[in-house]
Amino acid sequence: MYVLEAQGIGVRFGGVRALHQVGVGLRPGEICGLIGPNGAGKSTLFDVLSGIRRADEGRVLLDGADITRRSPVWRARHGVRRTFQRQQLFGQLTVRDNLLVAQEWRGRVRRGVYAQRRRRAATVLRTCGLDALAETYAGALPVGQASMVELARALADPPRVLLLDEPASGMSADERAQLAAVVRHMADEEGCAVLLVEHNVAFVMELCARVVVLDLGELLGAGTPAEVRADPRVRDAYLGTAPLSPTPPAAPPADVR
Numbered sequence: 498m499y500v501l502e503a504q505g506i507g508v509r510f511g512g513v514r515a516l517h518q519v520g521v522g523l524r525p526g527e528i529c530g531l532i533g534p535n536g537a538g539k540s541t542l543f544d545v546l547s548g549i550r551r552a553d554e555g556r557v558l559l560d561g562a563d564i565t566r567r568s569p570v571w572r573a574r575h576g577v578r579r580t581f582q583r584q585q586l587f588g589q590l591t592v593r594d595n596l597l598v599a600q601e602w603r604g605r606v607r608r609g610v611y612a613q614r615r616r617r618a619a620t621v622l623r624t625c626g627l628d629a630l631a632e633t634y635a636g637a638l639p640v641g642q643a644s645m646v647e648l649a650r651a652l653a654d655p656p657r658v659l660l661l662d663e664p665a666s667g668m669s670a671d672e673r674a675q676l677a678a679v680v681r682h683m684a685d686e687e688g689c690a691v692l693l694v695e696h697n698v699a700f701v702m703e704l705c706a707r708v709v710v711l712d713l714g715e716l717l718g719a720g721t722p723a724e725v726r727a728d729p730r731v732r733d734a735y736l737g738t739a740p741l742s743p744t745p746p747a748a749p750p751a752d753v754r
């Protein structure tokens with residue numbers, strides 16, 4: 498049973514068909530990768546799943562119930578969280594306060610809840626390796642660390658579904674390893690379903706049990722990393738081509754071998 502599912506999604510921007518008949522389903526505890534060249538429609542699919550954009554065609558289901566017309570806020574309250582390719586942190590707040598603010602949506606609360614929120618924030622800061630940065634203003638962080646805070650904020654209130662749009666961009670190798678550990682923890686320990694968009698194909702292939710490939714707004718293929726790597730259509734459209742790989746198309750890039 499899928500926790501979050503999109504069926505037959507179609508989105509047009511004027512003459513551009515950004516998505517056409519795209520379906521994808523996420524199971525609890527599953528880490529699924531979403532890859533494809535620039536302009537493939539990955540971010541648009543995230544917008545549709547998180548409710549920021551209404552699709553022209555198709556449905557979105559949460560636990561099998563139709564949520565196509567539900568707002569982004571409603572979806573977030575029901576555990577569907579996303580991060581943005583461009584970070585949306587509160588720069589004038591500390592890292593810790595960014596996490597506390599992210600739990601404020603519940604509104605009127607009992608005494609004791611604040612202590613509970615602070616505990617959750619502390620746990621998430623530790624999980625994300627952000628302890629040392631807790632009192633730093635988010636606006637002062639370099640992009641890799643800000644990316645980690647963007648992720649931490651999505652975890653501040655326990656999510657059921659995590660939609661991560663290029664979370665590794667600007668990260669060092671160490672930060673990427675931390676990111677992978679956090680995503681695994683959320684899937685394995687908190688049963689969270691994760692959909693991960695990332696340009697770093699090697700990173701996706703290592704972290705994800707299943708990979709979905711989009712090209713020009715259509716599903717090109719899906720399967721295990723090994724199946725996707727072996728699919729000639731995927732190689733033609735994406736894996737073997739510049740600028741995603743520094744090597745010329747004739748020689749397969751290192752992460753495809």
Ligand code: ADP
Binds near residue numbers: 541542
């Ligand atoms: P990706 O995230 O895979 O790079 P996007 O979802 O951002 O791809 O874009 C898919 C297609 O839709 C592209 O052709 C892009 O130019 C177009 N597009 C995306 N957002 C808009 C928009 N707000 N207005 C017009 N066209 C858009």
Ligand code: MG
Binds near residue numbers: 539540541582
């Ligand atoms: Mg994008």
